Amino acid sequence: MAIYGLCPHRYFPLAQGRIEGDTLVCGYHGFVFEADGKCSGIPSQGTGTGFCQPTYRIEERGPLCWIWMGDKDRCDPDLIPPYEDFGLGVEGWRYSSPNHFTIKARAQLLIDNLMDLTHLPYLHHHIAGGEAMKAMPMREEERERSYRLIRSGKLPWGGFHDMLWGSEHRYEGLADWESITDFYGPELIRTNMPLFVKVPGHEQVPPALGHLHILHGITPETATSSHYFGFANRNFRLDDEALDTFQLESDKKIRQQDIDAIEAIEPHVDAASQLQRELLVKSDGPAVKVRRRIARMLEAEA
Numbered sequence: 001m002a003i004y005g006l007c008p009h010r011y012f013p014l015a016q017g018r019i020e021g022d023t024l025v026c027g028y029h030g031f032v033f034e035a036d037g038k039c040s041g042i043p044s045q046g047t048g049t050g051f052c053q054p055t056y057r058i059e060e061r062g063p064l065c066w067i068w069m070g071d072k073d074r075c076d077p078d079l080i081p082p083y084e085d086f087g088l089g090v091e092g093w094r095y096s097s098p099n100h101f102t103i104k105a106r107a108q109l110l111i112d113n114l115m116d117l118t119h120l121p122y123l124h125h126h127i128a129g130g131e132a133m134k135a136m137p138m139r140e141e142e143r144e145r146s147y148r149l150i151r152s153g154k155l156p157w158g159g160f161h162d163m164l165w166g167s168e169h170r171y172e173g174l175a176d177w178e179s180i181t182d183f184y185g186p187e188l189i190r191t192n193m194p195l196f197v198k199v200p201g202h203e204q205v206p207p208a209l210g211h212l213h214i215l216h217g218i219t220p221e222t223a224t225s226s227h228y229f230g231f232a233n234r235n236f237r238l239d240d241e242a243l244d245t246f247q248l249e250s251d252k253k254i255r256q257q258d259i260d261a262i263e264a265i266e267p268h269v270d271a272a273s274q275l276q277r278e279l280l281v282k283s284d285g286p287a288v289k290v291r292r293r294i295a296r297m298l299e300a301e302a
Contacts, residue, residue, distance in 0.1 A: 002067050003037055004054040062089045063098065063231065064217070070301070081184035082145050086213040087233045094238045097248035098231040103259050105266035107186065107218050107226040108291065113258050114189045114216055115181065115287040117151070123257050127160050136179070140286070146182040146190075147293065149286045153177060155194060163246050164193065165209050165236070173200040183290050186297070189216045210236030214251070224266060230255055 003024060005014050012028035019025075023040065024033045032041030037053035059066045059077050068075040087093035103110060113119065120133040136153040154174035162170065177194035184190070193212040196205040217229035230251055237243050280288060 002056045096244045101228040103226045105262045107220045109262045112287045118283045149181040151179040171200045
């Protein structure tokens with residue numbers, strides 16, 4: 001269980017309290033809360049109270065904790081995205097590079113960013129082959145558990161790929177690649193390093209050129225701030241700690257570039273939208289569809 005984070009007495013953050021046995025003790029005046037949220041101790045008067053702090057169900061699966069903050073009788077663990085899509089908790093895959101950022105911006109700006117990767121050659125210009133992302137052909141799939149966007153195109157080999165897959169797999173010319181983005185909901189989006197489809201000079205894709213899934217966990221903090229959780233999962237070089245280190249540093253650099261851009265946008269969104277209509281182009285199609293999905297979800301909750 002998770003418990004609402006502010007003490008009802010003076011609204012002090014309970015995260016700054018302490019755990020005693022199975023209880024949570026507020027760090028301000030020592031109010032004691034049981035696991036079910038009941039306030040069982042008030043030191044200043046030597047009693048408890050009938051007051052119950054709101055609690056929320058937690059489902060822990062692998063490295064992730066999922067929280068249900070809606071009506072308790074509608075909690076359905078089957079709504080958690082299918083881990084098999086990105087190999088989490090599956091034999092033959094390696095979890096790596098967990099990281100966390102707090103963004104001073106609304107969650108929707110991050111979702112828009114992840115659904116439109118045409119920013120790659122500009123914002124993340126250090127990544128080899130990014131130029132090909134400017135105008136890659138796209139196709140969509142409506143899946144049972146996600147809205148999927150597949151980009152396809154031809155990409156050259158670069159130094160980034162040397163670090164990821166090894167220079168021994170370098171090729172000349174252009175390879176056929178696909179890049180997949182899955183929107184499972186406003187809380188989780190999966191992107192990946194483009195998947196090899198056909199490699200020049202090879203009858204089939206070398207098995208070492210495996211899959212690298214990048215996961216983006218998004219938790220709104222306020223109307224204009226968000227928690228951003230990231231990690232990766234791969235099915236190659238499973239025992240390579242050096243690759244873990246490279247992946248973490250690369251991931252943090254890329255996410256920070258996204259965050260810097262999003263935080264530069266946030267202060268202007270509301271005022272600018274009153275003065276100028278948002279210019280939407282072809283590459284914004286998937287982001288607009290996702291915005292509409294989220295709007296329908298909000299309407300259904302209301």
